[in-house]
Amino acid sequence: MPAFFALRFDFRNPAFAGVSMADRYAAALDMCQWADEHGFVTVTISEHHGSEDGYLPSPLAMAAAIAARTSRMRIRIAAAIAPFHDPLRLAEDAAVVDHLSRGRLDLVVGAGYVPGEFDMFGVPMKERVRRTVELVSTLRAAWSGEPFEFRGRKVRVTPGPFTPGGPRLELGASSEPAARRAASLGVGLMAADARTWEFYRDECVRLGRPDPGGYLGGTTGFVHLAEDVEAGWAAIGPHAMHEATIYGSWIAMGGPGAATSAYQTPESLEQLRAQGQYRVVTPADHAAELRAAVPFGLGLMHPMMGGIPPEVAWSSLRLLERDVLPNV
DSSP states (O other): OOOEEEEEEOOOGGGGGGHHHHHHHHHHHHHHHHHHHHTTOOEEEOOSSSSOOOOOOHHHHHHHHHHHHHHHEEEEEEEEGGGGSOOHHHHHHHHHHHTTSSSEEEEEOOOOOOOHHHHHHTTGGHHHHHHHHHHHHHHHHHHTTTTEEETTTEEOSSOOOEEEEEEEEEESSSHHHHHHHHHHHHOOEEEHHHHHHHHHHHHHTTTTOOOOOOOOOOOOOOOEESSSSSHHHHHHHHHHHHHHHHHHHHHHHGGGGGSSSSOOOOOOOOHHHHHSSSEEEHHHHHHHHHOOOSEEEEEEOOGGGGOHHHHHHHHHHHIIIIEEEOOO
Protein backbone atom coordinates (compact mmCIF):
# COMPACT_ATOMS: atom_id res chain seq x y z
CA MET A 1 0.00 0.00 0.00
CA PRO A 2 1.19 3.58 -0.60
CA ALA A 3 2.68 5.64 2.19
CA PHE A 4 2.29 9.36 2.75
CA PHE A 5 4.52 11.62 4.80
CA ALA A 6 3.78 14.71 6.85
CA LEU A 7 5.65 17.13 9.10
CA ARG A 8 4.56 18.71 12.35
CA PHE A 9 6.03 21.58 14.37
CA ASP A 10 4.91 23.29 17.56
CA PHE A 11 8.23 25.03 18.33
CA ARG A 12 8.61 24.12 21.97
CA ASN A 13 12.06 25.35 22.93
CA PRO A 14 12.86 24.59 26.59
CA ALA A 15 15.97 26.19 28.04
CA PHE A 16 17.74 22.83 28.45
CA ALA A 17 17.69 22.35 24.65
CA GLY A 18 20.32 25.08 24.28
CA VAL A 19 18.88 26.37 20.98
CA SER A 20 17.89 29.95 20.19
CA MET A 21 14.34 30.44 18.96
CA ALA A 22 15.64 32.12 15.81
CA ASP A 23 17.76 29.05 15.02
CA ARG A 24 14.81 26.74 15.68
CA TYR A 25 12.55 28.72 13.36
CA ALA A 26 15.24 28.72 10.66
CA ALA A 27 15.78 24.97 11.00
CA ALA A 28 12.06 24.30 10.69
CA LEU A 29 11.88 26.29 7.46
CA ASP A 30 14.84 24.34 6.08
CA MET A 31 13.06 21.11 7.02
CA CYS A 32 9.88 22.28 5.31
CA GLN A 33 11.79 22.98 2.12
CA TRP A 34 13.46 19.57 2.35
CA ALA A 35 10.10 17.85 2.94
CA ASP A 36 8.50 19.68 0.03
CA GLU A 37 11.30 18.49 -2.25
CA HIS A 38 10.85 14.90 -1.02
CA GLY A 39 7.13 14.60 -1.63
CA PHE A 40 5.67 15.23 1.83
CA VAL A 41 1.96 16.01 1.54
CA THR A 42 1.49 18.44 4.42
CA VAL A 43 3.06 20.30 7.32
CA THR A 44 1.00 20.98 10.45
CA ILE A 45 1.65 23.80 12.90
CA SER A 46 -0.17 24.47 16.14
CA GLU A 47 -1.00 27.35 18.48
CA HIS A 48 -0.72 27.94 22.22
CA HIS A 49 -0.03 31.04 24.28
CA GLY A 50 2.07 32.04 27.26
CA SER A 51 3.93 28.75 27.38
CA GLU A 52 7.29 29.00 29.14
CA ASP A 53 8.94 26.92 26.42
CA GLY A 54 7.87 29.27 23.61
CA TYR A 55 5.17 27.13 22.00
CA LEU A 56 4.19 28.83 18.74
CA PRO A 57 1.67 31.63 19.42
CA SER A 58 1.39 32.97 15.86
CA PRO A 59 0.67 30.19 13.35
CA LEU A 60 -0.44 32.47 10.48
CA ALA A 61 2.92 34.25 10.51
CA MET A 62 4.75 30.92 10.44
CA ALA A 63 2.42 29.61 7.72
CA ALA A 64 3.35 32.60 5.57
CA ALA A 65 7.06 31.85 6.03
CA ILE A 66 6.51 28.20 5.15
CA ALA A 67 4.53 29.18 2.06
CA ALA A 68 7.51 31.22 0.85
CA ARG A 69 9.84 28.21 1.19
CA THR A 70 7.61 25.53 -0.34
CA SER A 71 5.57 25.05 -3.49
CA ARG A 72 3.65 21.78 -3.23
CA MET A 73 2.80 20.49 0.22
CA ARG A 74 -0.22 21.75 2.07
CA ILE A 75 0.12 23.97 5.15
CA ARG A 76 -2.24 23.00 7.94
CA ILE A 77 -2.91 25.03 11.06
CA ALA A 78 -4.31 22.67 13.68
CA ALA A 79 -5.60 24.43 15.46
CA ALA A 80 -6.17 28.17 15.63
CA ILE A 81 -7.75 28.83 19.03
CA ALA A 82 -10.94 30.63 18.12
CA PRO A 83 -11.70 32.59 21.33
CA PHE A 84 -8.38 34.46 21.11
CA HIS A 85 -8.77 35.72 17.53
CA ASP A 86 -10.60 38.72 16.15
CA PRO A 87 -12.73 37.04 13.47
CA LEU A 88 -12.22 39.73 10.83
CA ARG A 89 -8.45 39.90 11.32
CA LEU A 90 -8.15 36.13 11.15
CA ALA A 91 -10.20 36.12 7.94
CA GLU A 92 -7.85 38.74 6.45
CA ASP A 93 -4.64 37.05 7.58
CA ALA A 94 -5.75 33.63 6.35
CA ALA A 95 -6.76 35.06 2.98
CA VAL A 96 -3.30 36.61 2.58
CA VAL A 97 -1.59 33.31 3.42
CA ASP A 98 -3.93 31.53 1.02
CA HIS A 99 -2.63 33.80 -1.74
CA LEU A 100 1.01 33.41 -0.68
CA SER A 101 0.63 29.63 -0.78
CA ARG A 102 -1.54 29.65 -3.93
CA GLY A 103 -4.34 27.79 -2.19
CA ARG A 104 -2.38 25.41 0.02
CA LEU A 105 -3.67 26.59 3.41
CA ASP A 106 -5.96 24.42 5.58
CA LEU A 107 -7.35 25.86 8.80
CA VAL A 108 -8.61 23.92 11.80
CA VAL A 109 -10.41 25.99 14.45
CA GLY A 110 -10.49 24.87 18.08
CA ALA A 111 -12.28 26.19 21.15
CA GLY A 112 -9.23 25.99 23.42
CA TYR A 113 -8.85 24.19 26.74
CA VAL A 114 -5.96 25.65 28.75
CA PRO A 115 -7.34 27.90 31.53
CA GLY A 116 -4.23 30.07 31.76
CA GLU A 117 -4.57 31.08 28.12
CA PHE A 118 -8.12 32.31 28.67
CA ASP A 119 -6.87 34.31 31.66
CA MET A 120 -4.10 35.80 29.50
CA PHE A 121 -6.58 37.11 26.94
CA GLY A 122 -9.28 38.02 29.45
CA VAL A 123 -11.77 35.64 27.85
CA PRO A 124 -14.15 33.64 30.06
CA MET A 125 -13.94 29.91 29.28
CA LYS A 126 -17.74 29.76 29.32
CA GLU A 127 -17.71 31.86 26.13
CA ARG A 128 -15.49 29.54 24.11
CA VAL A 129 -18.30 27.76 22.24
CA ARG A 130 -20.09 30.99 21.35
CA ARG A 131 -16.88 32.61 20.17
CA THR A 132 -15.92 29.55 18.12
CA VAL A 133 -19.28 29.46 16.35
CA GLU A 134 -19.04 33.19 15.63
CA LEU A 135 -15.53 32.79 14.24
CA VAL A 136 -16.46 29.92 11.92
CA SER A 137 -19.55 31.73 10.65
CA THR A 138 -17.57 34.93 10.12
CA LEU A 139 -14.79 33.18 8.19
CA ARG A 140 -17.26 31.57 5.81
CA ALA A 141 -19.06 34.85 5.21
CA ALA A 142 -15.83 36.85 4.88
CA TRP A 143 -14.34 34.46 2.33
CA SER A 144 -17.40 34.74 0.09
CA GLY A 145 -16.04 38.11 -1.06
CA GLU A 146 -19.40 39.73 -0.46
CA PRO A 147 -20.47 42.29 2.17
CA PHE A 148 -22.03 40.75 5.28
CA GLU A 149 -23.25 41.77 8.69
CA PHE A 150 -20.81 41.44 11.58
CA ARG A 151 -21.81 42.46 15.09
CA GLY A 152 -24.45 44.82 13.80
CA ARG A 153 -22.48 46.51 11.04
CA LYS A 154 -21.89 45.92 7.36
CA VAL A 155 -18.35 44.78 6.51
CA ARG A 156 -16.41 43.25 3.66
CA VAL A 157 -13.05 41.47 3.77
CA THR A 158 -10.68 42.18 0.90
CA PRO A 159 -8.90 40.74 -0.89
CA GLY A 160 -10.92 37.60 -1.15
CA PRO A 161 -8.95 34.37 -0.74
CA PHE A 162 -7.08 32.62 -3.54
CA THR A 163 -9.23 29.51 -3.02
CA PRO A 164 -12.87 30.08 -4.04
CA GLY A 165 -14.85 30.13 -0.80
CA GLY A 166 -11.65 30.23 1.24
CA PRO A 167 -9.21 27.70 2.71
CA ARG A 168 -10.52 24.34 3.79
CA LEU A 169 -12.05 24.90 7.21
CA GLU A 170 -12.45 22.29 9.94
CA LEU A 171 -13.49 22.27 13.57
CA GLY A 172 -11.37 20.40 16.08
CA ALA A 173 -13.49 18.20 18.33
CA SER A 174 -13.19 15.60 21.07
CA SER A 175 -16.85 15.46 22.15
CA GLU A 176 -20.25 14.66 20.65
CA PRO A 177 -21.62 18.25 20.89
CA ALA A 178 -18.56 19.68 19.13
CA ALA A 179 -18.68 17.04 16.40
CA ARG A 180 -22.36 17.68 15.71
CA ARG A 181 -21.68 21.42 15.81
CA ALA A 182 -19.14 21.06 13.00
CA ALA A 183 -21.71 19.27 10.87
CA SER A 184 -24.36 21.90 11.56
CA LEU A 185 -21.91 24.66 10.62
CA GLY A 186 -21.14 22.89 7.35
CA VAL A 187 -17.40 22.54 7.93
CA GLY A 188 -15.04 19.61 8.15
CA LEU A 189 -13.95 17.90 11.35
CA MET A 190 -10.59 17.05 12.88
CA ALA A 191 -11.79 14.37 15.28
CA ALA A 192 -9.85 13.24 18.33
CA ASP A 193 -10.91 9.63 17.76
CA ALA A 194 -13.19 7.34 15.75
CA ARG A 195 -16.11 7.69 18.18
CA THR A 196 -16.14 11.48 17.80
CA TRP A 197 -15.99 11.11 14.02
CA GLU A 198 -19.08 8.88 14.00
CA PHE A 199 -21.12 11.61 15.75
CA TYR A 200 -20.07 14.01 13.00
CA ARG A 201 -20.87 11.51 10.28
CA ASP A 202 -24.29 10.78 11.79
CA GLU A 203 -25.14 14.49 11.99
CA CYS A 204 -24.04 15.11 8.39
CA VAL A 205 -26.35 12.35 7.18
CA ARG A 206 -29.19 13.53 9.42
CA LEU A 207 -28.91 17.02 7.93
CA GLY A 208 -29.01 15.66 4.39
CA ARG A 209 -25.37 16.41 3.65
CA PRO A 210 -23.02 13.98 1.87
CA ASP A 211 -21.75 11.11 4.01
CA PRO A 212 -18.10 11.96 4.80
CA GLY A 213 -17.24 8.26 5.02
CA GLY A 214 -15.40 6.30 7.64
CA TYR A 215 -12.75 7.53 10.03
CA LEU A 216 -9.34 7.57 8.40
CA GLY A 217 -7.52 7.91 11.67
CA GLY A 218 -4.90 10.26 12.84
CA THR A 219 -2.31 10.03 15.55
CA THR A 220 -0.41 12.17 17.97
CA GLY A 221 2.23 9.44 18.21
CA PHE A 222 5.89 10.38 17.85
CA VAL A 223 8.56 8.48 15.94
CA HIS A 224 12.30 9.19 15.92
CA LEU A 225 14.55 7.18 13.65
CA ALA A 226 17.90 5.88 14.85
CA GLU A 227 20.15 3.01 13.86
CA ASP A 228 20.83 2.42 17.57
CA VAL A 229 17.51 2.56 19.44
CA GLU A 230 19.02 3.03 22.90
CA ALA A 231 21.24 5.86 21.67
CA GLY A 232 18.19 7.40 20.07
CA TRP A 233 16.30 7.28 23.37
CA ALA A 234 19.24 8.90 25.14
CA ALA A 235 19.02 11.80 22.68
CA ILE A 236 15.26 12.36 22.67
CA GLY A 237 14.15 11.06 26.09
CA PRO A 238 14.33 14.39 27.98
CA HIS A 239 12.35 16.07 25.22
CA ALA A 240 9.67 13.39 25.26
CA MET A 241 9.38 13.73 29.04
CA HIS A 242 9.10 17.51 28.67
CA GLU A 243 6.34 17.38 26.08
CA ALA A 244 4.31 14.64 27.76
CA THR A 245 4.52 16.34 31.14
CA ILE A 246 3.31 19.72 29.89
CA TYR A 247 0.56 18.35 27.64
CA GLY A 248 -0.57 16.11 30.46
CA SER A 249 -0.80 19.04 32.87
CA TRP A 250 -2.68 21.18 30.36
CA ILE A 251 -5.19 18.43 29.68
CA ALA A 252 -5.68 17.78 33.39
CA MET A 253 -6.40 21.49 33.96
CA GLY A 254 -8.71 21.64 30.95
CA GLY A 255 -11.06 18.98 32.29
CA PRO A 256 -13.63 17.18 30.13
CA GLY A 257 -13.32 19.72 27.30
CA ALA A 258 -9.61 19.12 26.84
CA ALA A 259 -8.43 18.25 23.39
CA THR A 260 -7.25 14.69 23.84
CA SER A 261 -6.52 12.08 26.45
CA ALA A 262 -3.57 10.73 24.45
CA TYR A 263 -1.03 12.50 26.67
CA GLN A 264 -0.53 11.29 30.23
CA THR A 265 1.94 12.80 32.67
CA PRO A 266 4.68 10.17 33.04
CA GLU A 267 6.44 9.37 36.31
CA SER A 268 9.58 8.15 34.59
CA LEU A 269 11.14 7.69 31.17
CA GLU A 270 10.63 3.94 31.51
CA GLN A 271 6.90 4.45 32.02
CA LEU A 272 6.78 6.82 29.06
CA ARG A 273 8.48 4.26 26.83
CA ALA A 274 6.06 1.57 27.95
CA GLN A 275 3.04 3.72 27.06
CA GLY A 276 4.00 3.63 23.38
CA GLN A 277 3.12 7.23 22.62
CA TYR A 278 6.77 8.00 21.91
CA ARG A 279 8.90 5.56 19.97
CA VAL A 280 12.43 5.26 18.68
CA VAL A 281 12.65 2.77 15.81
CA THR A 282 15.17 1.74 13.20
CA PRO A 283 14.62 2.88 9.62
CA ALA A 284 14.06 -0.72 8.49
CA ASP A 285 11.37 -1.29 11.10
CA HIS A 286 9.64 1.97 10.24
CA ALA A 287 9.60 1.13 6.54
CA ALA A 288 8.10 -2.29 7.32
CA GLU A 289 5.39 -0.70 9.49
CA LEU A 290 4.44 1.73 6.74
CA ARG A 291 4.27 -1.01 4.11
CA ALA A 292 2.00 -3.09 6.34
CA ALA A 293 -0.36 -0.24 7.29
CA VAL A 294 -3.99 -0.35 6.06
CA PRO A 295 -5.50 1.46 4.18
CA PHE A 296 -2.25 3.39 3.80
CA GLY A 297 0.84 4.20 5.78
CA LEU A 298 1.22 7.66 7.26
CA GLY A 299 4.69 8.72 8.27
CA LEU A 300 4.14 11.67 10.60
CA MET A 301 7.46 13.25 11.51
CA HIS A 302 7.65 15.72 14.39
CA PRO A 303 11.41 16.14 14.16
CA MET A 304 11.94 18.80 16.84
CA MET A 305 9.39 17.42 19.31
CA GLY A 306 9.76 18.82 22.82
CA GLY A 307 12.69 20.98 21.80
CA ILE A 308 14.87 18.33 20.15
CA PRO A 309 17.91 20.20 18.79
CA PRO A 310 17.98 20.65 15.00
CA GLU A 311 21.04 18.44 14.51
CA VAL A 312 19.33 15.52 16.27
CA ALA A 313 16.15 16.13 14.29
CA TRP A 314 18.09 16.14 11.03
CA SER A 315 19.72 12.82 11.90
CA SER A 316 16.25 11.22 11.95
CA LEU A 317 15.13 12.93 8.75
CA ARG A 318 18.29 11.89 6.90
CA LEU A 319 17.70 8.26 7.86
CA LEU A 320 14.15 8.63 6.57
CA GLU A 321 15.49 10.02 3.29
CA ARG A 322 18.13 7.34 2.88
CA ASP A 323 16.44 4.17 4.15
CA VAL A 324 12.67 4.68 4.31
CA LEU A 325 11.45 6.88 1.44
CA PRO A 326 12.99 4.62 -1.27
CA ASN A 327 11.45 1.50 0.32
CA VAL A 328 7.77 2.34 0.78
